[in-house]
Amino acid sequence: MAQTLNFHGVTVLVLDRNAYYRSLVSQMLRGFGVQNVITCDSGEEAKEALKTSNVELCIMEADLPDMKGEAFLNWIRRENKEPLRFMPVIVLSGYAQLSLLKETRDAGSNLLIKKPLSAQILFDRLGWLARAPRPHIETGKFVGPDRRFREKAPADAAFKRESDRPPEGPQGAVQADETRNPGS
Amino acid sequence: MSGAAKKIYFPKTRLQQLLLRPGGITRDQAVQAAVSNMRAECGDSIAELSNAIAAISAVAARASNGRLSSADMETILEQGDHIVSLAGTFEYEHLDRAARALCDITHGLLRVGRGDAAPIHVHVMALQLFSPAAATPSESEAERVLRELDAVMAHYQFTPLGNQAN
Numbered sequence: 324m325a326q327t328l329n330f331h332g333v334t335v336l337v338l339d340r341n342a343y344y345r346s347l348v349s350q351m352l353r354g355f356g357v358q359n360v361i362t363c364d365s366g367e368e369a370k371e372a373l374k375t376s377n378v379e380l381c382i383m384e385a386d387l388p389d390m391k392g393e394a395f396l397n398w399i400r401r402e403n404k405e406p407l408r409f410m411p412v413i414v415l416s417g418y419a420q421l422s423l424l425k426e427t428r429d430a431g432s433n434l435l436i437k438k439p440l441s442a443q444i445l446f447d448r449l450g451w452l453a454r455a456p457r458p459h460i461e462t463g464k465f466v467g468p469d470r471r472f473r474e475k476a477p478a479d480a481a482f483k484r485e486s487d488r489p490p491e492g493p494q495g496a497v498q499a500d501e502t503r504n505p506g507s
Numbered sequence: 508m509s510g511a512a513k514k515i516y517f518p519k520t521r522l523q524q525l526l527l528r529p530g531g532i533t534r535d536q537a538v539q540a541a542v543s544n545m546r547a548e549c550g551d552s553i554a555e556l557s558n559a560i561a562a563i564s565a566v567a568a569r570a571s572n573g574r575l576s577s578a579d580m581e582t583i584l585e586q587g588d589h590i591v592s593l594a595g596t597f598e599y600e601h602l603d604r605a606a607r608a609l610c611d612i613t614h615g616l617l618r619v620g621r622g623d624a625a626p627i628h629v630h631v632m633a634l635q636l637f638s639p640a641a642a643t644p645s646e647s648e649a650e651r652v653l654r655e656l657d658a659v660m661a662h663y664q665f666t667p668l669g670n671q672a673n
Contacts, residue, residue, distance in 0.1 A: 329531030333522065341589055343548075343555045347596065350548055354541030356532050379522040409518040417588035419610045421668055439595030442541035446534050453526040459516040 328450055330356035334376060337362045338369045338383035338395075339415070348382060348415075351442050355449075366390040370398060373407060380449075385416040385423040385435075392423060396430035400466040409459055411452050411468075415440055431467025433457075545596075552597050557640045559586045559593075560631075563609070567631050570624035577617060583627060584613045590634065601649045602637040605630065607669070608656040615665025626659045 335357055339345045345362045352360055361376060363369040366387040372378070381399070385392045392414060400408060414432040416424050424435050434448050457468040532540075563586045566579045575583075587609040594603035609630040616623055633652050636644055644652070660667070 325533040325535070327531035327533050328526045328537070329528040330526065331528075331531070333525050343551065344589070344592060347545060347548055350544035351541040354539075354544040355537045356540075377521075379520070379525060405518065406521055409516070409520055411520055411522050418591040418607055418668055419584050419588040419614060438592040440592075441596070442538045442545070443534075446537050446541075449526065450534075452520075453523045456517070456520070456523055459518055461514040461516070462512075 328453065333357050333380065334359040334361065334378050336369060336372055336378045336381045338381065340364050340384065340388045348440065351445060354442065355446065366395045369395065378410065381410060381412045383412065383414055385414050385420040385427050393426045393430040396427060396432055400431040413448065428470060429465065433468050549597060552593055553639045556590060556593055557638055559590050560634045560638050562586050563634065564631050567624060567627045573624050574622040575624050575627065576622060580613055580617050580622060584610060584617065587613060599637065599639055601653065602634065604653055605633040605637050605656060608660060609634065611660055611665060611667045612663065614668055615663055629659055630656060
């Protein structure tokens with residue numbers, strides 16, 4: 324049976340300087356069944372929206388008109404509490420913004436997608452986020468989803484080894500402390 | 508050897524919880540609906556692309572003594588990037604290649620601190636030729652124009668942006 328994703332009740336924030344592109348991504352999401360799409364054209368506007376709305380996913384361009392995408396990601400990952408701190412963020416990169424991809428990855432984005440964005444790619448990546456969650460790492464130098472993963476379609480079982488499986492805990496989140504050098 | 512404390516969380520995000528609920532939509536259904544919605548925007552894409560090309564053309568026309576300011580070049584790069592994104596989305600292949608070439612040359616000129624307007628003008632003419640609002644050129648004519656853009660790039664010996672990212 325084909326796998327499904329249920330977008331009912333999901334709120335997505337789309338952050339892009341270009342109104343037409345925001346509209347395009349919004350139409351794509353509405354086709355998936357997303358009813359609540361918040362659109363913003365600047366980092367500051369998006370910050371305000373995130374402070375006042377429950378947003379489950381952010382889709383943003385790599386470079387913003389009023390701040391670097393990296394700075395916006397740092398704000399989400401370092402200056403907020405959960406659930407916003409753990410909110411999945413997909414960064415879209417234009418052709419002239421490809422050099423920013425490493426910066427946004429290192430600032431804590433979950434996924435990077437080169438424009439042009441297609442509905443197939445977006446749906447697959449969202450399925451990936453849902454079915455193959457990655458641990459959230461916090462060190463002095465890095466805060467965000469574990470960057471060590473292979474860029475291929477997720478397996479049906481997200482974890483290869485039994486020891487990779489996250490233990491169950493209160494509110495579904497478990498924290499482990501390590502004191503070795505950050506290497507993620 | 509001691510290092511900074513490292514914390515590892517396994518958060519179950521609300522997105523994950525919502526998406527994996529029973530019901531929902533299959534990939535084929537979702538893509539079909541999304542493409543249908545985007546087709547509704549397709550007509551506007553021609554106007555959007557035409558506006559972006561006109562914006563680049565207007566900036567290029569501001570050249571003084573064959574030179575453009577770095578601020579003008581930045582504007583051209585931003586609009587060129589937007590054209591690449593839309594041309595790729597709506598599958599205007601020749602326009603996509605010409606806009607990538609414009610981004611490559613503009614980025615290269617910015618990087619070396621040059622404001623040469625001549626190569627920008629050549630690329631603007633190519634964009635106008637490949638605009639979805641204009642008559643479609645023949646395949647041979649299109650390839651000839653794109654080869655000329657390649658020659659401009661070869662003259663400057665800049666590395667294409669797509670290669671730099673890898």
